[in-house]
Amino acid sequence: MYNLDQLKSQVRQLLFFHNIIPLSKLLKDSMLFPFEYLSSSGKASLPWAINLLVTSKCNLHCEMCSFDASKFCSPNEELSLEDIKLFIKDISKRKIHIFLSGGEPFLREDIFEIIEGIKCSGLTWGICTNGTLLDENKIIKLVKLKPEFIVFSLCGIKEDHDKITGAAGSFERLLNNIKILSSLKNKIRVIINCPITKSNLHRLKEVIEIVETLKVEMLRFEHLNFLTEQDINEHNKVCEKEFSCEKIILSSHFENNSVNDWQEFPKGIERINKEIRKFKMPVYFKPFLNSSEIKSWYSNKFSINRKCYFVRRSLFITPSGDIIPCQFLIYKLGNIKNISLEEVWNGKKYRELRLRLKKGLLPGCSRCCKL
Ligand code: SF4
Numbered sequence: 001m002y003n004l005d006q007l008k009s010q011v012r013q014l015l016f017f018h019n020i021i022p023l024s025k026l027l028k029d030s031m032l033f034p035f036e037y038l039s040s041s042g043k044a045s046l047p048w049a050i051n052l053l054v055t056s057k058c059n060l061h062c063e064m065c066s067f068d069a070s071k072f073c074s075p076n077e078e079l080s081l082e083d084i085k086l087f088i089k090d091i092s093k094r095k096i097h098i099f100l101s102g103g104e105p106f107l108r109e110d111i112f113e114i115i116e117g118i119k120c121s122g123l124t125w126g127i128c129t130n131g132t133l134l135d136e137n138k139i140i141k142l143v144k145l146k147p148e149f150i151v152f153s154l155c156g157i158k159e160d161h162d163k164i165t166g167a168a169g170s171f172e173r174l175l176n177n178i179k180i181l182s183s184l185k186n187k188i189r190v191i192i193n194c195p196i197t198k199s200n201l202h203r204l205k206e207v208i209e210i211v212e213t214l215k216v217e218m219l220r221f222e223h224l225n226f227l228t229e230q231d232i233n234e235h236n237k238v239c240e241k242e243f244s245c246e247k248i249i250l251s252s253h254f255e256n257n258s259v260n261d262w263q264e265f266p267k268g269i270e271r272i273n274k275e276i277r278k279f280k281m282p283v284y285f286k287p288f289l290n291s292s293e294i295k296s297w298y299s300n301k302f303s304i305n306r307k308c309y310f311v312r313r314s315l316f317i318t319p320s321g322d323i324i325p326c327q328f329l330i331y332k333l334g335n336i337k338n339i340s341l342e343e344v345w346n347g348k349k350y351r352e353l354r355l356r357l358k359k360g361l362l363p364g365c366s367r368c369c370k371l
């Protein structure tokens with residue numbers, strides 16, 4: 001049922017994020033999981049975490065950005081504060097963790113009201129941000145609202161970061177804000193997420209050196225989510241045949257038709273893998289891949305013997321309120337404005353999707369960071 005490397009990768013993540021799931025729920029769900037997974041019903045216990053994309057807008061233009069907002073909804077089609085509060089109220093008894101992201105969540109003027117609503121309902125929360133729109137006052141306000149963790153996106157050393165984000169000065173702003181947060185002597189766990197791109201591949205060691213000075217909890221190098229033209233064609237064919245009435249649209253992967261250019265990646269990643277051992281700070285890869293999986297990831301034909309468990313533990317809500325299984329597959333399962341989460345989570349469409357994924361991944365699941 002489990003690939004050992006996938007198990008290692010997921011246990012590592014779970015140990016880090018364990019405080020977002022009440023221990024009693026963790027134990028109960030872990031015991032139930034094998035039965036649920038093997039059952040032919042496709043049902044699952046309620047999710048541990050909800051990824052709420054509060055906006056599709058962003059102030060940066062990262063070259064590897066895999067978030068194609070136009071496929072989700074139009075930029076102005078955002079849930080209102082009232083919609084979000086109603087949803088939070090609906091799930092507040094369920095002890096589900098809320099992870100806020102976007103786009104860039106701090107572009108929403110009411111982001112602190114959203115967070116206050118989550119906090120008041122007793123739910124735990126975390127946020128992912130590019131860190132450029134924060135300042136000392138906002139950081140103090142954030143700390144008071146006690147997130148379980150904050151994920152910052154760092155794309156490399158100064159030159160690489162500013163080039164990749166397309167915004168001069170974005171590196172300085174991000175680093176200053178992380179330093180302010182660290183100086184407040186709070187207990188908030190900070191994760192730095194660094195995508196591996198062609199632009200920063202040869203300077204990842206320098207990234208670790210920079211992050212080490214920031215006194216954060218973890219640095220995560222993220223393999224890029226890309227699809228080849230062939231992956232996309234195969235995905236469309238499979239979906240047309242198996243989900244005839246509703247095509248599963250691919251959202252966030254970006255297309256790469258020149259995988260030959262990527263051959264330097266496996267070597268570069270192996271090199272940094274060796275360097276990591278010299279540092280005290282935890283540095284992980286997302287997902288954790290073994291050597292042959294790395295070679296396969298950066299090739300024309302990715303193949304991996306892993307299963308999708310994400311569809312049984314979490315979900316995404318788009319800026320307009322549609323519940324989708326993950327940020328990569330726009331398969332609209334219901335909208336929070338007119339149906340409850342519980343109805344959707346174990347509704348017919350979700351159960352069928354889980355059963356389909358149990359048989360094997362969809363072609364569009366290739367190079368998914370959640371494997
Ligand atoms: S900060 Fe995130 S959402 Fe914004 S452009 Fe960069 S990768 Fe995309």
Ligand code: SF4
Nearest residue numbers: 308310326328365368
């Ligand atoms: S494996 Fe597929 S369904 Fe599962 S999270 Fe990844 S893209 Fe989504």
